Amino acid sequence: MALLLSACSISYKFNGSSIDYTKTKTIQIVEFPIRSSYVWGPMASMFNNKLKDKFADHTRLIQVKRNGDLKIEGEISQYNQRNKAVSSEGTSAQVELSITVNVRFTNRVNHKEDFEQSFTSSATYESTRSLSSVQEELVTQMIDDITEQIFNATVANW
Numbered sequence: 001m002a003l004l005l006s007a008c009s010i011s012y013k014f015n016g017s018s019i020d021y022t023k024t025k026t027i028q029i030v031e032f033p034i035r036s037s038y039v040w041g042p043m044a045s046m047f048n049n050k051l052k053d054k055f056a057d058h059t060r061l062i063q064v065k066r067n068g069d070l071k072i073e074g075e076i077s078q079y080n081q082r083n084k085a086v087s088s089e090g091t092s093a094q095v096e097l098s099i100t101v102n103v104r105f106t107n108r109v110n111h112k113e114d115f116e117q118s119f120t121s122s123a124t125y126e127s128t129r130s131l132s133s134v135q136e137e138l139v140t141q142m143i144d145d146i147t148e149q150i151f152n153a154t155v156a157n158w
Helices: 002-007 043-058 131-156
Strands: 026-029 070-086 092-107 115-126
Touching (some): 070 131
Parallel strands (some): 026 070
């Protein structure tokens, strides 16, 4: 019984990541440009700052300009709005706003974890409101969601 118990161990990490800091010490996060046809100016800086802050707040990785053990790069590939619901009068009742970010992740310590993937988030608002009145709030929510998705896909390894 003692042998069985000593062979089983569970490791919990409360920082939200599963990084081996003895091997992985640095991260390079390249600025994500906006490549979508529809653009809202502040979105790129909001996204880039939030992504960098996420890794600074939840890991001990040192952010570097080049040659990081981990590298995250990509682009904001889509920023769209579309009618989501129609009222009984036949007009738009709700509008869905969405952001898609394409990410290329390179792990120089373990290339088996490299990937390229798109992450999307959307939010809905009533069509009686203007986009300019809800845009900052909704984009902030969607960026929070996407940066969480990216963090989980790159270093959380759930």
